[in-house]
Amino acid sequence: MRSHYYLSIADLAHAHGPVPALSYDGAGPNDLAAAVQNAMRTTDLFAHWRALQDEPEDVDPSLGTVDPQAAASARVSDLHTDLDLITDLPMSIVRHRLNLLIGNSWQLRDMRKA
Template sequence: MAARYYLTLPDGNAARGEEPSLSFTAQGGEAFAEQLQDALRHDALFERWRLMQDDPDEVDPTLGATDPDATVSGEQHHLRINLVATTSLPGRVLKHRMRLLAGRHWELRDVTSA
C-alpha cells in the first residue's frame, strides 16, 4: 500500500548529507524532488552507500528496496523546501535515503494513505 510522505527541508542550502558524494546537490524545490524521486526509484544511491561500509555484504539488503512508481513533487518557499513523496516503500527506507541525501536537515511532517 502506498503512502504519501510530507517532508520539509527547512533550509535548502543546508540540506546536505554527511558524505558529499551521496548528498543532495539540488538547488530549488523541483530539483530536490527529482533527486529524491531517483533515489526511491533506483538503487544507485543505496549501492554507493553500501560499498562505503566496512562490510558491505553485511548491510541489510531490505534497505536497498526500490519503487519504480514513486513520485515526488517539490515547492520552494524562500529557503524552505516542501516535498511530497508518494511511494510503497517502507518509512524506514525513505528515512534512510533522506539521511543520506540531507543528513539531519529535514523533517517528516506527516504521513497519509495515498
C-alpha cells in the same frame, strides 16, 4: 501500502547529507525532487552507500528495496521547501535515503495513505 509523505526542509541551501559523495547538491526544489525520486526508484544511492561500508556484504539487502512508481515533487513555501513523496517504501527506507541525501535537514509533517 502506498503512502503520501509530507516533508519540510527549513534551509534547502544547507541541506546536505553527511557523506559528500552521496549528498544532494542541487540548486533548488526541482533538483531535490528529482534526487529523492531517483533515490526511491533506483538502487543507485543504496549501491553507492553500500560500497562505502566496511563490510558491504553484511548490509541487509532489504535496505535496497525500490519503488519504480515513487513520485516526488517539491516547492518553495514561505521560507522553507515542501517535499511531497508518494511511495510504497516503508518509513525506515525513506528515512535512510533522505538522511543520506540531505542529512537531518528534513521534518516529516504528515503521512497519509495515498
